[in-house]
Amino acid sequence: MTANGAVLEFEEYVRTRQDALLRSARRLVPDPIDAQDLVQTALVRTYPRWDGIADKALADAYMRRVMINTRTEWWRNRKLEEVPSAELPEATVDDGAEQRADREMLRDAMRVLAPKQRQVVIMRHYGQLTTEETARALGMSTGTVKSTLHRALARLRYELEHGTYGYSRRESVCAA
Incomplete structure (x- = not known):
């Protein structure tokens, strides 16, 4: 298969499966914008390995695994803004x-x-x-x-x- 044929095959997969991939991503992350980013990152990471997927019927499972791994990587790399301290801050309620x-x-x-x-x-x-x-x-x-x-x-x-x-x-x- 030519490189152009592989590109068209991947593009066809993305066109037909993008909604299902986005739904899967929404189950992994609560924010819809983050879900879109997750799908895009997974697609970028999958594209170079597309020819290595022998059974294209398993492409969805491969993409879900890439999204899970990416989400886990994002979670591990998050910046914690909480700093432990000996005293708890005063609880305030903003009632307007x-x-x-x-x-x-x-x-x-x-x-x-x-x-x-x-x-x-x-x-x-x-x-x-x-x-x-x-x-x-x-x-x-x-x-x-x-x-x-x-x-x-x-x-x-x-x-x-x-x-x-x-x-x-x-x-x-x-x-x-």
Whole structure:
């Protein structure tokens, strides 16, 4: 068989069996992206040995073994980020209360802004529009949007830093 014939034979195998190989890989690793990487790595490792597989009916079994070995190799080479220590860290539960409090504080602070300033801040930061898109939506020039946003953020910073809402002063509440 010619080298080109072997390539076509391997390509045909990959085309017809890739979905089944991906399903097998998904049983080995939980992340779908890692499963795709596992299949690709197994195919790369199998291609040079393709002619050595005498019974192509056993190619799936060969590929599964390559995927298992590759996954085991990945597991052994993983970097452990846990460092043993004599003391356990304090257990914390993030219930979202702090985020809700920050949102409420920001909502209260937004009330001191003029309506146009509020619109500009919301469109630029919450809506994530560009300066030009905000200007078109509000019928302003881009310069007006920039200066309005600058003044609004300065006012918000001042209001938040001075704790006029009964909240404790916080570091970097409004990092603009």
